[in-house]
Amino acid sequence: MSASLEIKNLNVSIGNKQIIKDFSLTIPKGEVHAIMGPNGTGKSTLAKALAGHPDYEITSGDALMDGESIIDMEVDERSRAGLFLAFQYPMEIPGVSIANFIRAARNARLPEGEELNAPAYYKELYEKMDTLKIDRKFTSRSINEGFSGGEKKRCEILQLAMLNPKYAILDETDSGLDIDALKIVSEGVNALRGPGLGALVITHYQRLLDYIVPDKVHVMYDGRIVKSGDKSLALELESKGYDWIKEIAGDAA
Amino acid sequence: MTTAANNIEIDRDKGDFKYAETHKFDAGVGLNEGTVDYICDVKGEDDWIRDFRKRALKVFQDKPMPTHWATKDLENIDFNKIRYYLAGDQRAKKSWDDVPDEVKETFERLGIPENERKFLAGVEAQFDSEAAYSNIKEAVAKDGVIFMGSTDGLMEHPEIFKKWFGKVIPTGDNKFSALNSAVFSGGSFIYVPPGVKVSHPLQAYFRINAENFGQFERTLIIADEGSEVTYMEGCTAPKFDTATLHSAVVELVAMPGAKIEYITVQNWSSNVFNLVTKRAIAHENSVVKWIDCNIGSRLTMKYPGVILKGRKARGEVLSIALANDGQHQDTGAKMIHAADDTTSNVISKSISVGKGRSTYRGQVHMPKHLKGCKNNTECDALLINSDSRTDTYPAITVRGDQNYVQHEASVSKVSAEQIFYMQQRGLSEAEAMSLSVNGFVNDLTRQFPMEYSVELKRLIELEMEGSVG
Numbered sequence: 001m002s003a004s005l006e007i008k009n010l011n012v013s014i015g016n017k018q019i020i021k022d023f024s025l026t027i028p029k030g031e032v033h034a035i036m037g038p039n040g041t042g043k044s045t046l047a048k049a050l051a052g053h054p055d056y057e058i059t060s061g062d063a064l065m066d067g068e069s070i071i072d073m074e075v076d077e078r079s080r081a082g083l084f085l086a087f088q089y090p091m092e093i094p095g096v097s098i099a100n101f102i103r104a105a106r107n108a109r110l111p112e113g114e115e116l117n118a119p120a121y122y123k124e125l126y127e128k129m130d131t132l133k134i135d136r137k138f139t140s141r142s143i144n145e146g147f148s149g150g151e152k153k154r155c156e157i158l159q160l161a162m163l164n165p166k167y168a169i170l171d172e173t174d175s176g177l178d179i180d181a182l183k184i185v186s187e188g189v190n191a192l193r194g195p196g197l198g199a200l201v202i203t204h205y206q207r208l209l210d211y212i213v214p215d216k217v218h219v220m221y222d223g224r225i226v227k228s229g230d231k232s233l234a235l236e237l238e239s240k241g242y243d244w245i246k247e248i249a250g251d252a253a
Numbered sequence: 254m255t256t257a258a259n260n261i262e263i264d265r266d267k268g269d270f271k272y273a274e275t276h277k278f279d280a281g282v283g284l285n286e287g288t289v290d291y292i293c294d295v296k297g298e299d300d301w302i303r304d305f306r307k308r309a310l311k312v313f314q315d316k317p318m319p320t321h322w323a324t325k326d327l328e329n330i331d332f333n334k335i336r337y338y339l340a341g342d343q344r345a346k347k348s349w350d351d352v353p354d355e356v357k358e359t360f361e362r363l364g365i366p367e368n369e370r371k372f373l374a375g376v377e378a379q380f381d382s383e384a385a386y387s388n389i390k391e392a393v394a395k396d397g398v399i400f401m402g403s404t405d406g407l408m409e410h411p412e413i414f415k416k417w418f419g420k421v422i423p424t425g426d427n428k429f430s431a432l433n434s435a436v437f438s439g440g441s442f443i444y445v446p447p448g449v450k451v452s453h454p455l456q457a458y459f460r461i462n463a464e465n466f467g468q469f470e471r472t473l474i475i476a477d478e479g480s481e482v483t484y485m486e487g488c489t490a491p492k493f494d495t496a497t498l499h500s501a502v503v504e505l506v507a508m509p510g511a512k513i514e515y516i517t518v519q520n521w522s523s524n525v526f527n528l529v530t531k532r533a534i535a536h537e538n539s540v541v542k543w544i545d546c547n548i549g550s551r552l553t554m555k556y557p558g559v560i561l562k563g564r565k566a567r568g569e570v571l572s573i574a575l576a577n578d579g580q581h582q583d584t585g586a587k588m589i590h591a592a593d594d595t596t597s598n599v600i601s602k603s604i605s606v607g608k609g610r611s612t613y614r615g616q617v618h619m620p621k622h623l624k625g626c627k628n629n630t631e632c633d634a635l636l637i638n639s640d641s642r643t644d645t646y647p648a649i650t651v652r653g654d655q656n657y658v659q660h661e662a663s664v665s666k667v668s669a670e671q672i673f674y675m676q677q678r679g680l681s682e683a684e685a686m687s688l689s690v691n692g693f694v695n696d697l698t699r700q701f702p703m704e705y706s707v708e709l710k711r712l713i714e715l716e717m718e719g720s721v722g
Contacts, residue, residue, distance in 0.1 A: 051673075051677050052676075052677075053673055054669070054673070074676070074681075074682075075673060075676035075677055076676040076677075076678075076679050076680055076681050076682070076684075076685075079676065079677050079678060079679040080679045084677075085677050087674065087677075090674065091668075091670055091671045091674040092671075093671060093674070093675070093688070093689060093692055094692055094693065095691070095692030095693055095694070095695035095696065096688055096689070096691070096692035096695070100688075101675075101678070101688070102678075104678075104680060104684065104688055105678035105679050105680065108678075108679040108680050108681070108684065109679055142692070159678065163678065163679070
């Protein structure tokens, strides 16, 4: 059985519009892959479709986690099977604290009848909050309510750290972050890297990839991958710009 | 979609709780002077009470139904078919086997203790809590606190009772306060002497006995100067009753510097019309806080009020209402400012699920001659499904140029994006919905005593299960 997140000839539409076109990619456990591309090219759509967002329809193709197809699973089933999405725009949930939210998420993964060990949970939560430099006062604040962009993104990584997924998709986790926040978030992600985690980092800018160094880089354009390479591809893209990509895509079509 | 929660509703409507009732005292069906005489005779009441009741009966008969502003559903109450007085040990002779599985499951889900379940399901007439009740009585009696049934209070302490009875809520206030004044029975009478701060909340729950299961309760609480008391009534567990009309009256009197907190959690079965009049008089520097939670009943109409009679008095109403299919929660508050520098605060959170309907009615009154008065009102409504309904009718009258009123209202729904976010963390759609709804009322449930807020949380989860899918 393959230990990977395998996307096979995926086609995704929203309404009548096709966004993802015959998309294929394999992310083995233990590796970090990056996807870069201009705006409107389908990067976030890919992330949401893999997570199971109801607005996006998978018209054909498949996605498999460790050999098991996930496209017919409910959003929460996929999550419990080990898929995590760090949102580009995390939602506010008024009246639900960070502590309670993560606790509910952890409880959802426990077998029926089992309850979380509260002291152990809080100890772990505080340790991880400290590492991500999230003030402990935030524990009781409603999740994402009134948070700055940087605080929201760090909160996403806190959830990533607390839920220990097998595969993580980070959707433009660097947007809206200053250098310090970027470093903290990257350290948080890097601390989780290992043979048990496969990660897909979606980003607009090369800068994040200086901190979260990818094993492979893929460039996406018009709903498909047009070029793949190692981390140097990101630097090449940065210096040549996205017009270069349009050329390549044009050649490939 | 049929779920356990929906099944409970359907069973209640079908009246699965029809069973042979034998009562020691039964005034029969319908209401007339003879009914009032029967009640007085059984209780052995003094003439002044008999007269009081009879005058109230006349007022009740003369007043029209307030359907010019309230829901026309009121017209479905058939006063001739109601039993106004029932008492006696044989009240509920039903077997536990007859209780529907869904009901038993609700008790299980809410974590209701075993020994309470039979009482709540109407299988046992009396919750064997006499012991608990006596203990509380003894503990507070040492400080001179009087805590007894209203019938006993009326007989044993007429001097205190008569001073305030019917003064906070006059008989003619509305049709249903008149009804209650004619046939009241049960409810609590509490007097707290000056300076005494009752440390443990007093509970009505222990006191509900075979005497009409809370149908026409009359409660009177007097907190003398500088005293403090908290009173709790009701419980989150659904209370099943064949009696379709509940019309209670609660009068509170906070003497100067006193503090009264009155907490109600109502979860009557969906055949019940729950029409309640609750009001407090707050004297100088006193505080009255109503914490009101309405989950059950077919129709609840209840507007806890405070008359801010003395300078610097403070009134608060914190209200949570949840209306599901076939339910209408028509609730709100009344803050009548009658002295300078008085403050009032109203926070109302309502949730409408399925075809449920919530209504907020808030009256704030500040006359011209007063100064330094402040009111803050916040009413938030959450609509869960596309057929859910909510209405807001604020009635604010502020005169004079040194008073201050602030009113905020919001209507929201749990967005699909919020649900997606929560589901992506592993919560099922139903779990995500309950978490959102619990979050919505969190500010208020935090102020309930611990056991209540835990039960409330579970109850909301149960109600929300039927709303998705």
